[in-house]
Amino acid sequence: MVFVRKVKTASGATAVQIVEKRHGVRRIVAHVGSAHDDAELAVLIASARDRIHAGQQALDLDAPATGGAAGAVVTGSASEVLWNVLCDAYRRLGFDQLADEVFRALVLARIVEPTSTSAAVGVLDELGVVAPHRNTFTAALRRCSDKDYRAVLAAACTVASRVGAASLVLYDVTTLHFEVEHEDTLRKVGMSKERRVDPQIQVGLLVDPSGFPLEVRCFEGNKAETTTLLPVLEDFRKRHDVKDMVVVADAGMLSASNLNALEDNGFSFIVGSRISKAPYDLAAHVERHGNAFDDGQVLESRRDMGTGKAKRSRRVVYQYRFARxxxxxxxxxxxxxxxxxxxxxxxxxxxxxxxxxxxxxxxxxxxxxxxxxQLAGLKGYVTNLAESTMDGHKVVAAYHDLWQVEASFRMAKSDLRARPIFHRERDAIEAHLTVVFAALAVSRHLQDAAGVTIKKLVTALRPLRTVRVDVGGHPITAAPQITSGARAILDRLPTITAPGH
Structure with missing residues (x-):
């Protein structure tokens, strides 16, 4: 037989234990904790009974020593600390101007536990948050498309990132596949970064140098990566009136016609260069110094790119690294x-x-x-920026920030599980990407503020349950005991006050 036992300690507290009695011998299975008042005692007893009988919340126990009335009943519990942190970050980013609590619930539930729209109801229930019906979620996704929520979110993200009129932005593309047999107007078979043959979509992501998302755009699965860059940049410039913008992209975006189009539309760029051209670009250096380079050395040259009337002279920056x-x-x-x-x-x-x-x-x-x-250790970069505007070392440093885009994509695809996408129609897929975009922004914002990954933040704060208990007819709210790890996170977050301060 297993039961809950209360024992007075030398300090005057009440220890709550789970005890097993077998063949007349009592053995302490677990020490749940020590209570110093009625509320703490009720919570510890509830916790002990839950461990013995999972899901049983009504407690038919003797009243605590300080009272003479009926027993204690746990009427509810919630992860209020985590939920308040997420809601506060959502508000600080300005996303609450949408005035759509159902959409907010979808976004924050995805951060806690990425899942389908219908399963998000269970995530919110477990957090102790009032969860809308799944049909209400579906209606929120329709509003998301009809009212262009993404434009509002992107504008708020631009303000939060403090991107100015002359700004450096980073761009990359990834693919999200669908496990379906047939293509449609959006989901098409194309060049897959995961080497899959399923229909897919292309997703272009624009971020600031810290990796904070600024714009997301969905394209057909068979669209060439190089043709996705200009539409995203033009949308961003039009949406936010950004005039002088420098875009950083990887070597996959490098084609003479693509760079000419960027330049003709008033954009500056830094893109990866195909290293196979290095021997010709650096012929003068090799003739004088051979293949001798200093670690971190930066060299520059010019190269004609394109043919005929489209041919233009481009500045090429090379860097040598011994580790590379x-x-x-x-x-x-x-x-x-x-x-x-x-x-x-x-x-x-x-x-x-x-x-x-x-x-x-x-x-x-x-x-x-x-x-x-001869090429070992060298990496090249092509730009239309003059050396007086940005020297070679700064060009290299700007390109190296591209890992921030990759980090945001990894977060979107793993922590936030951008796929699988449980939608078929284009509007629903776009709405799903808008939810992921908002969740990514909140996650990056919290990571930067707390100094830990969003996964660690959720893991640390989710178990902190605020418990509502009825003790002898008196409702009591028992705040959770904040662990040292959770306290360190909460102390770094602005405008968040941890229970117990």
């Missing part, structure tokens, strides 16, 4: 090893680099190997 050289050397050695095995006939030919097919069979292309070793 070692990494590149290891990769080259591994590829040479595979190429030698192919040439020796001990390994089948696949898509192996450094393998040349000659009339006598396969052989290692040592000329290509030597050229790759």
């Amino acid at each position: 050289h070692k990494h590149d050397d290891r990769a080259i050695n591994a590829m040479v090893d595979r190429a030698e095995k192919v040439a020796a006939g001990t390994r089948p030919l696949k898509k192996d680099r450094f393998v040349r097919i000659a009339s006598t069979g396969t052989e290692v292309d040592w000329g290509l190997v030597e050229r790759a070793r």
Whole structure:
């Protein structure tokens, strides 16, 4: 038999224990805690009974020593600390101007536990928040599309990030696939970053240098990445009246026509350069100094990009890093090893680099190997910014901030689970991306303020339950005991007062 026992301690507190009695011998299974007043005692007893009989909330126990009335009944509990933190961040970002509490509930529930719209009801119930019916959520998603919530959210994000008239923004594209058999006007088979053959959509994300989201845009799954950049930038400029904007993007956005289009539309850019052009760009340096570079050294050159009337001279910045050289050397050695095995006939030919097919069979292309070793440690960047506007070191530093976009994409795809998407129509898919966009903004805002990942923040604050107890006919609200880890997080957040302060 297992039961709850109350024992007076030497300090005058009441210890609550879970005790097992077997063959006349009593054994303490767990010490739940010590109470110093009726409210704490009621909460500890409720916790103990819940551990013995999961889900049983009504407690038919003797009254506490200080009272002579009936027992204690837990009437409810909620993760109020976590919910208040999320609501406060949502308000600080200015998202509450939407005046749609149902949409807010969808966004914040996704941060706590990403799931489908219908399952979000259960997430809110577990948090102790009044949850709308799933049909109410569906109506909120329709409002999200009809009233263009994303425009309001993007405007608020721009204000929160303090992006000025002349700003640096980062852009990247990812794909979200659907496990369906047939394509439609939006979900199409295209170049997949996950090497899948399912219909997909392209999602372009624009962020500030800290990774805070500014704009999200959905494109057809078979649309080329290079053609997604200009529409997003034009939408952003039109929406926020940003005039002088420098966009940073990876090498996948690099094409002469694409860069010309950016420049013709008044945008400055920094994009990754294909390193295969380095020997020609740096010929003068190699002629004078050979392949000797200092760690962190930055070199510049000019290169004609495009053909005919579209040809333009571009500034190219290169940086050499010793650590990158070692990494590149290891990769080259591994590829040479595979190429030698192919040439020796001990390994089948696949898509192996450094393998040349000659009339006598396969052989290692040592000329290509030597050229790759000359490029080891170098990375290039193309920009239309003048050196007087941004020197080479700043160009390199700006490009390196692109990891912030990748971090935001990882958060959206893992922590916030942007997919699977349980929608088929374009408006519903767009509304889903708007919810993810808002959740990403709140998450990045809280991460920056608290100094921990959103996952750690939720894990630390979610167990802090505020319990409402009826003790002898008197309603009592018992605040949770704040752990040291949770206290450290709460102390870093602005305008949040932890219970017990």
